[in-house]
Amino acid sequence: MNKKVLKQMIRKVLIENQEKRVVLFEAAQPKYDRLLDILEGRSDIETVGIMSGQNPMAQAISPEKNLKLKGQLERRLKKMGLKYERIGGIFGGLVEKSVVIMNVDQNTMDILCREFDQWGFVFGQKHMMNATQDFMAFTMYAIDYDNPMGWQKDPHSKSTGFIIKHEELEGSSDNVSFDPTSKKKFGMELYEED
Helix, strand or coil, rough: CCCHHHHHHHHHHHHHHHHHHHHHHCCCCHHHHHHHHHCHHHHHCCCEEECCCHHHHHHCHHHHHHHHHHHHHHHHHHHHHHCCCEEEEECEEEEEEEEEEECCCCCHHHHHHHHHCCEEEEEEEEECCCCCCEEEEEEEEEEEEECEEEEECCEEEECCCCEEEEHHCCCCCCCEEEEECCEEEEEEEEEECC
């Protein structure tokens, strides 16, 4: 082994160790922060769909059935090759385990909502704000069950690009999502306040 080969080996080990440190740093990012980066457009994710498999048609069912539906939805997403993050939610007083699905299209969200008898879904799509910043715009969609396929913007909702963070939602106990690991809340103002 000559000096040149030894230097190349050392350089390779240093580069590999640097790459491992970067991966460890990314993995160490708290889930709440990772979710906010995705939802605020600071990641390579272009679209997100948010839904639950639980409480079909927004009707309470047993915890056992909800647990089964959660597992079925997650297995279905894996089978489809879709990445997701688990979140929790409280909507209309119903506590649910939901998912933020990455780089999904609206047709797939329609299929999944019909498969799990869901009223609707939130869909977010990344848009350019300026040369250095992007943001996600979110809309609430209702499944059109009168047709074999299709969805429409919930006429009572509005689109938004603003994520409401934990500090602003601390006193809120309904119509919020949360990171199940830290219990920190987040939400979107998809409906006008009464």
